[in-house]
Amino acid sequence: RKEVEQDPGPFNVPEGATVAFNCTYSNSASQSFFWYRQDCRKEPKLLMSVYSSGNEDGRFTAQLNRASQYISLLIRDSKLSDSATYLCVVNGRSQGNLIFGKGTKLSVKP
């Protein structure tokens, strides 16, 4: 099993749609979880951390299910500017090591 697995997409959705991305991780001892966003030919940027109780930041909601080792990101009311690749990130077994998924590509169309 890969350390972090994501559906690669692409997800093609119309503006205003709600879209959900899922991610599974293999290390049951992982403690830190993040979603990053990467635009084409740019560096990844932190979108949000994921907390045990779930957390929301505007149109974005992140959930964590430790029992199933599963993380999700929900985007409501999609905007054209949300088009990007979304990376699921989990801490690795050694200190300081963050493990990145391959990313899920989102394309929001007018």
Next chain:
Amino acid sequence: ETGVTQTPRHLVMGMTNKKSLKCEQHLGHNAMYWYKQSAKKPLELMFVYNFKEQTENNSVPSRFSPECPNSSHLFLHLHTLQPEDSALYLCASSQELAFRYGYTFGSGTRLTVV
């Protein structure tokens, strides 16, 4: 300058050349990292430095040689690279080893080995 700055942005080098990538962070962070991003692959951790001491070398070939003279600067020295080393090389920093706060990335150096 703010954030994490990487130079050069693009680099084309021959397999016999020697070049260096530079990274500087202006965030007061204590940990710095080199990652490699190849097409259709996830980011791969290469090296971790914490308070200028190397804490991780993720089985990286010796043709990549990191240097961290202080907590704000990180270099990646390259020599006798192979075409498969062509990739985006990303530097990142974090307040402490990354567990709680994640990383801040630089814009990357896009390397092409010919």
